[in-house]
Amino acid sequence: MSVVKINVLTVPAEQREVLEKRFASRAGTVENSDGFEWFELLRPTEGTDSYLVYTRWRDEESFTAWMEGSMKAAHQGGGAEGGERPRPAASGSTLWSFEVVQQTPPRSA
Ligand code: HEM
Numbered sequence: 001m002s003v004v005k006i007n008v009l010t011v012p013a014e015q016r017e018v019l020e021k022r023f024a025s026r027a028g029t030v031e032n033s034d035g036f037e038w039f040e041l042l043r044p045t046e047g048t049d050s051y052l053v054y055t056r057w058r059d060e061e062s063f064t065a066w067m068e069g070s071m072k073a074a075h076q077g078g079g080a081e082g083g084e085r086p087r088p089a090a091s092g093s094t095l096w097s098f099e100v101v102q103q104t105p106p107r108s109a
Pocket residue numbers: 005006007018019022023024026027028029030039053055074075077087088089090092093095
């Protein structure tokens with residue numbers, strides 16, 4: 001079964017827009033990675049102020065390979081110009097790891 005890796009980002013209220021824009025501009029950086037299955041950026045609405053970066057992978061090895069390789073491209077703050085890295089919008093991050101035990105896709109119409 002797949003593994004789920006959730007990066008929990010602490011984002012000051014005034015940085016939310018910056019964070020979301022940075023993610024939007026980084027769209028397309030992860031989906032070609034071998035073993036990649038799903039990505040969602042989740043904006044908190046109740047119960048927490050943390051943003052969740054939900055990712056799902058075929059197995060632990062796929063996630064590790066991405067982290068050691070193209071993850072770095074997805075996290076180069078300033079883009080390709082090689083200029084000074086802008087301050088992260090997030091002020092903290094924590095990685096949560098899960099194994100998928102059971103799943104149910106919706107019945108297709
Ligand atoms: C579970 C896997 C992931 C980990 C462990 C991870 C790690 C991190 C960390 C540590 C930060 C904190 C801010 C920084 O230092 O830049 C961050 C922010 C960010 N990540 Fe990820 N990330 C993951 C998934 C992704 C994916 C899949 C994408 C692209 C689609 C992505 C794009 C970004 C962007 C755009 C930021 C915002 C930088 C900012 O704070 O301004 N991340 N990530």
